[in-house]
Amino acid sequence: MPVIELTDSTSPELAPYLKLTETQLRNRLHPEHSLFIAESPKVIRVALEAGHRPASLLCESRHITGDAADIIARIGNDIPIYTGPRELLASMTGYTLTRGVLCAMHRPEAPGPETIFARAHRIAVIDSVTDTTNIGAIFRSAAALGIDAIALTPTTCDPLNRRSVRVSMGSVFLVPWTWISSDMHEIRSLGFKLAAMALTDRSIGIDSPELAAEPRLAIVLGTEGDGLSHQAIANADFVVKILMAHGVDSLNVAAASAVAFWQLRKP
Numbered sequence: 001m002p003v004i005e006l007t008d009s010t011s012p013e014l015a016p017y018l019k020l021t022e023t024q025l026r027n028r029l030h031p032e033h034s035l036f037i038a039e040s041p042k043v044i045r046v047a048l049e050a051g052h053r054p055a056s057l058l059c060e061s062r063h064i065t066g067d068a069a070d071i072i073a074r075i076g077n078d079i080p081i082y083t084g085p086r087e088l089l090a091s092m093t094g095y096t097l098t099r100g101v102l103c104a105m106h107r108p109e110a111p112g113p114e115t116i117f118a119r120a121h122r123i124a125v126i127d128s129v130t131d132t133t134n135i136g137a138i139f140r141s142a143a144a145l146g147i148d149a150i151a152l153t154p155t156t157c158d159p160l161n162r163r164s165v166r167v168s169m170g171s172v173f174l175v176p177w178t179w180i181s182s183d184m185h186e187i188r189s190l191g192f193k194l195a196a197m198a199l200t201d202r203s204i205g206i207d208s209p210e211l212a213a214e215p216r217l218a219i220v221l222g223t224e225g226d227g228l229s230h231q232a233i234a235n236a237d238f239v240v241k242i243l244m245a246h247g248v249d250s251l252n253v254a255a256a257s258a259v260a261f262w263q264l265r266k267p
Contacts, residue, residue: 006084046170120148136167137254196236
């Protein structure tokens, strides 16, 4: 295995970890070279298990025969491993590495909606959610609570953002996802009814039997501050509210997603 001892941060091979922004990592002009970063041994293992291909590994020296030993054995002899003492890596990255291990991975091409939704019964549509922590939390709930796939509108942040991946604990690798247009016509064309999570005069309770009876349901979740747009609500087949107490009118989108996924799961 090619182990490369680090002495400073000038090596161009370290750019994905130290210098490149999330936009630069995505490399839209040359998608074949785009990357994402997975942090911590647990998250890296989930990514490898899901079939993602590593480009390089960055870890503390002690983890080569410690927490990263099984990962190194799995990625083979051609993947470079950059290493150094804890203090050096912390000074280079600006923070102590999460469990001492980072992995740069090749970004996969997102499949088309017809591919991942063909056999789905319950999907989530994330519309204009821009907080990376919320994205990670929504994916984690989706994986845990039986959502078959996730669709994201163009104004939603990238699920493979470093923080989203970390917050999801690798769940972004467990639930199939893809990008769709803002009008969500791809979802309708595949036979899904849209259930918009919003508080309006025509909202029905999330425990309504008609929702559970739907064979194919898309749960639409809106942005953190303003919620779903008027257009998204108007285009929905159902507008759905979570009944709450003590005068509370709304939940954080990540918390609301967990409630919705549990209540509206396929029987």
